[in-house]
Structures are given as structure tokens and as C-alpha cells.
Amino acid sequence: MSYKKPTKAVITDAGFASRFLPITKTIPKAMMPMGAKPVMQLVVEECVAAGITDIIIVATEEGKPIYEDYFGNPSERIRKLLTEQGKLDRFAPVEEVLEMANVTVIVQDPALPYGNGSPVVSAQPYLSEDEAFIVLYSDDLVIGEGDVKTMLESYEQYPDAKAIIMAQEIPEEIWYRHGMIALKDKEKKTLSYIVEKPKTPAESPSGLTSYGRYLLTPEVFGYLVPKNTGLDNELWTVDAITKLAEIGDVIVGKSRGVWLTTGDPANYFAALTEYMKVMGGKK
Numbered sequence: 484m485s486y487k488k489p490t491k492a493v494i495t496d497a498g499f500a501s502r503f504l505p506i507t508k509t510i511p512k513a514m515m516p517m518g519a520k521p522v523m524q525l526v527v528e529e530c531v532a533a534g535i536t537d538i539i540i541v542a543t544e545e546g547k548p549i550y551e552d553y554f555g556n557p558s559e560r561i562r563k564l565l566t567e568q569g570k571l572d573r574f575a576p577v578e579e580v581l582e583m584a585n586v587t588v589i590v591q592d593p594a595l596p597y598g599n600g601s602p603v604v605s606a607q608p609y610l611s612e613d614e615a616f617i618v619l620y621s622d623d624l625v626i627g628e629g630d631v632k633t634m635l636e637s638y639e640q641y642p643d644a645k646a647i648i649m650a651q652e653i654p655e656e657i658w659y660r661h662g663m664i665a666l667k668d669k670e671k672k673t674l675s676y677i678v679e680k681p682k683t684p685a686e687s688p689s690g691l692t693s694y695g696r697y698l699l700t701p702e703v704f705g706y707l708v709p710k711n712t713g714l715d716n717e718l719w720t721v722d723a724i725t726k727l728a729e730i731g732d733v734i735v736g737k738s739r740g741v742w743l744t745t746g747d748p749a750n751y752f753a754a755l756t757e758y759m760k761v762m763g764g765k766k
Contacts, residue, residue, distance in 0.1 A: 485642045486700045488635065491537040491610060492530045492617035495602035495695075496523065496546060497591035502747045511546035513621035514553070515751060517758045519576070522745055523550070526621050527584055529629035535617060536584045539609050541602035547588050554586040598717030600707045603699075612701055618720070620695025624754055626761055627740035630696040637736050638698055645727040646703065647734045648674065649696035651742050655684050661692040662721045664735060667728065674733035677721045679714050691735070693721060694742060703727060 500512035513523035527538055540550050558577055565574050587609065595601035603618055610616050615638065617631055630649045637647050650664055659680055665688030667675035681687040697720065706723035713722045727733055741761065743754035 484702075487611070487614040488638060489535065489615045489617050489698060491539065491614070492535045492619060492631070493539045493541060493603060493606040493610075494523065494526055494530075494619045494621055495541045495599065496550075496621040497541045497543055497602040497605070499543065503751075511542060511549060512745075514546075514549060515745065517624070517755060518762070521553070522624055523553075523621055524580060525624055525626075526619050527554075527586070529625060529631050530617065530619070531583050532629055533631035533635055535631060535635075538584045538586045539606045540586060540588045541591050541605050542588055544590050547590050550586070550588045554580060554584075554588070557581060596709055596712050596716065596718045598712065598719055599695075600718035600720040600723060603720055604704065604707055604718070607704055610701070615698055615700045618695070618697040618699055622744055622746040623695040624743045624745055624758070625696065625738060625740040626743065626758060629740055630736070630738050630742075633736050633739055634696065634698040637734055641732060641734050643732065644698075644734045645700055645731040646674075646724050647698040647736055648693050648724060649736050649738050649742075650691050650693050651738055652690050653692045655690065658684055658687045658690065658692070661694070663687040664689055664691040664693055666691075666735065671732075672735045672737075674724070674728040674735050676725045676728060679719055679721055693724075693735075694744070696738075697724065699724070700727075702730075 496511050496513040500507035503512055514521040517525055530538060542550055562574050565571050591602050592605045595604055634647045662677045662679045663681055664677055665675040667673045677693055678687060703723050706726040713719045743757055745751040745754045
């Protein structure tokens with residue numbers, strides 16, 4: 484069965500980011516800045532650049548009002564002050580945020596188990612049964628040409644694909660932190676399975692890792708269910724994707740951008756440094 488091309492994206496930031504405490508006690512992790520913009524805005528911009536403007540952000544209860552304020556509050560008090568000061572041009576970036584996309588913020592279903600698949604399940608009521616959709620983890624930042632555009636182009640080429648996932652080669656010393664890919668067909672680049680966080684290099688089928696950029700079809704929800712918890716009793720999106728690979732083609736795409744992970748303070752700082760190096764003179 485073929486599904487319509489995606490028009491919606493799900494962006495997840497529903498964890499408590501304990502590695503970033505105490506700051507994440509007050510703000511969501513994806514509101515950490517990259518220059519003058521938070522990570523979440525850059526992820527939304529990746530979607531918008533590819534033509535996806537219907538965005539569902541899955542947040543914690545504490546994070547929901549913060550995202551609603553950021554993407555929806557017209558901030559008239561700031562506009563008025565800047566107008567009086569003759570500095571209204573400084574308000575332009577705020578207007579861009581307010582106008583860039585149709586952003587809906589929801590809270591992750593608390594009845595679901597822990598795991599990166601639960602925010603995706605929580606967004607299911609906001610998705611269409613006959614249409615594929617994009618999933619982005621806000622931990623992962625792609626600068627340059629975004630992966631969403633690449634996935635949409637790939638779906639046009641492979642409209643019967645069950646899913647499309649993005650991947651990159653990574654050094655052996657960090658394989659244990661990631662989901663490592665085994666290819667079924669190296670020429671067509673179809674997925675066989677993913678090993679989540681292999682304990683030793685010998686357990687990894689390759690040096691190719693999957694990260695938080697997926698194009699999924701609604702069939703994924705047949706496998707992304709609470710009883711299907713995996714490693715550490717968590718509900719993993721990659722486990723459901725591996726199941727999809729058993730019944731059809733899951734295409735593994737090559738990123739044309741620079742993938743950066745911001746999931747812990749050390750990687751966040753490295754990502755910020757790289758972002759400012761690459762984009763600092765452009766924005």
C-alpha cells in the first residue's frame with residue numbers, strides 16, 4: 484500500500500533531560516540556544532525549508548506552555564517598546580517565528596512507557612491514516628541542507644517504502660551510544676535491522692548509525708505499541724522500524740547536511756561550536 488506524501492512533522496522533546504539539570508528544570512532541552520535561536524526553532528526551520536509547515540511538538544507538561552509562548556505569543560509589549568525606540572527592525576526575527584509554521588504543542592501520553600517511541604505514539608491522533616509523516620528528534624540538529632528535504636525526495640523515488648531513515652558513518656568508539664544499521668541491499672540501501680546501543684563493536688553490524696530523522700508510514704503504529712518494549716524496558720522507534728523492514732523496504736538515506744547531536748552538555752557545546760563556525764557568519 485502506498486501513502487500520500489507527508490505534510491506533517493512530529494518533533495519530540497518530551498523527556499526531562501536529567502543530564503542538563505538544573506537548567507532543564509526551568510526550560511525544555513530543545514530551547515537551549517544555538518546563537519540567537521533555540522535548537523527547536525532550527526529543527527522547525529528544517530521542516531519549513533522542505534515545505535512542511537504543519538508541525539506537532541510533543542513536550543512535557545512543563546514544556547508545553549513554553550513552546551506555545553515561543554511559537555504563538557505576539558509579544559506586543561516588546562513590539563511597542565521597540566517601535567518607541569525606533570528599533571522595530573529588531574522585532575523581525577520574532578515575527579518570522581510567529582509566521583513560519585502552524586505549530587501545535589501536545590503533551591506526551593503519561594500512560595505510555597518511557598522511550599523515544601512514546602512521543603510518536605502520542606502524536607498519532609493528529610496524523611492522517613492515509614499519509615506518511617516526518618519524525619524528528621530535537622536532540623539531533625542538521626545544518627546545511629536538511630534531511631527532511633532528502634527524505635521527501637527519496638519518498639518520491641520509492642513511494643512504496645514503509646519508511647525512510649537517515650544515516651551517517653560514525654567512529655567505532657561511539658557505536659555503543661547509537662542505533663547501528665545492517666543493510667539488506669547495499670546497492671538499493673534498504674534496511675535489514677538496527678542494533679540499539681551495541682555493548683561491543685563486535686555486536687554492531689556496521690559503522691552506519693541511524694539518528695532522529697525518519698519518514699514513517701502509519702503502519703509503524705502496528706508495532707509501536709506499549710507491549711513491544713525493548714532495551715531497558717523502553718519503547719524504541721527503531722524497533723518498530725526494524726519490524727517494518729521485515730514486511731517491506733525501509734530506505735536508508737545519506738545526509739547532505741552536517742549532523743550534530745545536542746543530547747548532553749559535552750555534545751551540546753561541541754554542536755554549538757560547530758554551528759557557530761559553519762553558520763555564524765550567515766545568520
